[in-house]
Amino acid sequence: MTARAEPTSTTFGSGKVKRPPKLKGGLPFVGHTMAFVKDTIGLLQRTYDECGRVGRFKLFGKDMILFTGPEAHEALFRLPDEVLSPNAAYKMMVPVFGEGVAYGAEPARMAEQMHMLYPALRNNRMRTYTETVARETSDIIAGWGDEGEIEACGFFGMLTNFTSSSCLLGTEFRNEMSEEFAKVYYDLERGIVAWGYIHPYLPIPAFRRRDRARARLGEMVSEIVEKRRRSGYRGEDFLQTLMDSQYSDGSKLSDHEITGMLVAAMFAGHHTSSVTTAWTLIELLRHPVFLDQVRREIHGRYVDAEDYTYESLRDLEQTENAVKEALRIHPPLFILLRAALQDCEVLGYEVRKGNWVAVSPMVAHRDDEVFRNALAYDPDRYGPGREEDKRPFAYISFGGGRHKCMGNAFAILQIKTIIAVLLNRYEFELAGDSIETDFQGLVLGPRPPIRLRYRRRA
Numbered sequence: 001m002t003a004r005a006e007p008t009s010t011t012f013g014s015g016k017v018k019r020p021p022k023l024k025g026g027l028p029f030v031g032h033t034m035a036f037v038k039d040t041i042g043l044l045q046r047t048y049d050e051c052g053r054v055g056r057f058k059l060f061g062k063d064m065i066l067f068t069g070p071e072a073h074e075a076l077f078r079l080p081d082e083v084l085s086p087n088a089a090y091k092m093m094v095p096v097f098g099e100g101v102a103y104g105a106e107p108a109r110m111a112e113q114m115h116m117l118y119p120a121l122r123n124n125r126m127r128t129y130t131e132t133v134a135r136e137t138s139d140i141i142a143g144w145g146d147e148g149e150i151e152a153c154g155f156f157g158m159l160t161n162f163t164s165s166s167c168l169l170g171t172e173f174r175n176e177m178s179e180e181f182a183k184v185y186y187d188l189e190r191g192i193v194a195w196g197y198i199h200p201y202l203p204i205p206a207f208r209r210r211d212r213a214r215a216r217l218g219e220m221v222s223e224i225v226e227k228r229r230r231s232g233y234r235g236e237d238f239l240q241t242l243m244d245s246q247y248s249d250g251s252k253l254s255d256h257e258i259t260g261m262l263v264a265a266m267f268a269g270h271h272t273s274s275v276t277t278a279w280t281l282i283e284l285l286r287h288p289v290f291l292d293q294v295r296r297e298i299h300g301r302y303v304d305a306e307d308y309t310y311e312s313l314r315d316l317e318q319t320e321n322a323v324k325e326a327l328r329i330h331p332p333l334f335i336l337l338r339a340a341l342q343d344c345e346v347l348g349y350e351v352r353k354g355n356w357v358a359v360s361p362m363v364a365h366r367d368d369e370v371f372r373n374a375l376a377y378d379p380d381r382y383g384p385g386r387e388e389d390k391r392p393f394a395y396i397s398f399g400g401g402r403h404k405c406m407g408n409a410f411a412i413l414q415i416k417t418i419i420a421v422l423l424n425r426y427e428f429e430l431a432g433d434s435i436e437t438d439f440q441g442l443v444l445g446p447r448p449p450i451r452l453r454y455r456r457r458a
C-alpha cells in the first residue's frame with residue numbers, strides 16, 4: 001500500500017487548519033497536468049490512494065484539491081456558490097448555453113432558471129414521458145425481425161436522441177427538424193474541448209462552428225416558440241414549461257434564455273442517459289444471475305399486455321437497482337468541479353481563493369469503506385437490509401447538495417423503460433468485443449464498437 005502524504009498545519013482565517021497533503025511527483029510549472037491529461041482517472045485514484053480523503057495536485061498552474069468520502073462531499077456541496085463556484089469551474093459551457101443562462105448567469109439568477117424546470121419533472125409529465133420513451137423504443141425495434149446485431153453505443157445514442165428531443169424540445173423538433181437538429185447539436189458538442197478551460201472564445205475552428213450552431217439553434221427555437229404562440233398549441237415538454245415560466249420579478253424568459261435552458265437540459269441528460277443505458281444492458285449481460293432477476297421481474301409484470309405505464313415502471317425494483325449499479329460503477333460524470341472564489345475551509349482543510357476543488361464519483365464509488373466489496377457489480381447492495389446508497393452523500397452519480405441533478409428521476413425512468421421494452425421482446429448477448437471505458441470526452445461511456453446480438457423471445 002502507498003504511504004499516505006501528511007498534511008501540514010498553517011494559520012488560515014480564524015484559526016489553525018491543515019494544508020491539504022500534496023501528491024508526489026509532478027513537473028516544474030506544469031505540475032501533474034501531463035498525468036491528468038494522459039490518465040485522468042489514474043491520477044485521481046492515485047491522489048486518493050496516496051493522500052487519503054483530501055489531496056492536492058497541480059493542474060495548468062493551479063492547485064486542484066480532491067475531496068473523497070461522504071463527509072467531505074457533504075462539506076463541499078453545502079458551501080454556497082459565492083464561495084465554491086460551479087459557474088467559474090464550468091465557464092467553458094457558457095458559449096454553448098449562452099451568456100446569461102445557467103453557468104453564464106449570476107448564482108441567484110441561475111437558481112431561478114433551474115427552479116423553472118421543476119414543473120417539467122412532475123409526476124403527470126413523467127407519465128407522458130414514459131409513454132413517449134416506450135413508443136420511441138418500440139418503433140425503433142419494430143423493423144428488427146427475429147434476429148440480428150446492433151452496435152450498442154450508436155443504437156442507444158440514437159434512441160435517447162429521439163426520446164430526449166421529444167420530451168425536452170417537443171414534437172416539432174422530433175418530427176420536423178430532427179436532421180438539422182442532430183447536425184447543430186453535433187457541432188455544439190464538438191465545441192467542448194480542453195482549450196475551453198484556457199479561454200472559451202479562442203478563434204479556433206471548433207469554437208467558430210460551435211457559435212454558428214448555437215446561433216442557428218436559437219433561430220430554430222424562436223421559430224417554434226413563435227408558431228406555438230400563434231397557434232395556441234401547448235406541448236407536454238420542457239419547451240412549454242420554459243415558455244410558461246417567469247422570474248420572481250414577473251418577467252418572462254427571452255428566446256435566447258429558452259434556447260440556452262433547452263441546450264443545458266439536453267447536454268445534462270442526453271449523453272449521460274445514453275451511456276448509462278448501454279452500461280446497464282452490458283453489465284446485466286455480463287452477470288447472468290442479475291440478468292435473470294431483472295428478466296423475471298419484467299416478464300412477470302408485462303405478461304398479458306405491454307402497458308408500460310409510469311406506475312408499472314416505477315415499481316420495477318430489480319431493474320432500478322441494475323440501473324443504479326451501472327451508474328455507480330460507471331458514473332458518466334466522473335469529476336465534478338468547483339472554483340474557489342474565496343478562501344474557505346472544507347473539513348478542517350484550507351482551500352485558497354483561485355484553487356480548483358473536485359469530487360470524483362468514480363473514485364468515491366470504489367471505496368470499500370463506503371460500498372461493501374466496492375469493485376464488484378452487485379445490484380443487491382440497494383435492496384432491503386443493505387441500502388448502501390442511502391448513506392447521505394455516499395452515492396454521488398447525480399452529484400449532491402444545491403446542484404444535485406434535477407433530472408435523476410427522469411433519467412432512471414427513461415432507462416428502465418428502454419430496458420423493459422427491449423428485454424420484453426428480445427434476448428441479447430454480447431458478440432465478443434472487449435469492453436472498455438472510453439476515456440475521451442467529458443462523459444464516460446463504453447468504447448465503441450460494442451456489438452450485441454439479439455433474438456426474438458419465444
Ligand code: HEM
Nearest residue numbers: 268269272273276333336397398399403404405406407411
Ligand atoms: C444518467 C443520467 C444523468 C446523470 C449521471 C447526471 C448527473 C448529474 C450530475 C453529477 C450533476 C451535478 C453536477 C455538479 O455538481 O457539478 C447533474 C446536474 C444536473 N443535471 Fe443531471 N444527470 C443525468 C441526467 C439528467 C437529465 C435527464 C436531466 C434533465 C432532463 C438533467 C439535468 C441536470 C441539471 C439541470 C443539472 C444542474 C443542476 C444545478 O446545477 O443546479 N440530468 N447531473
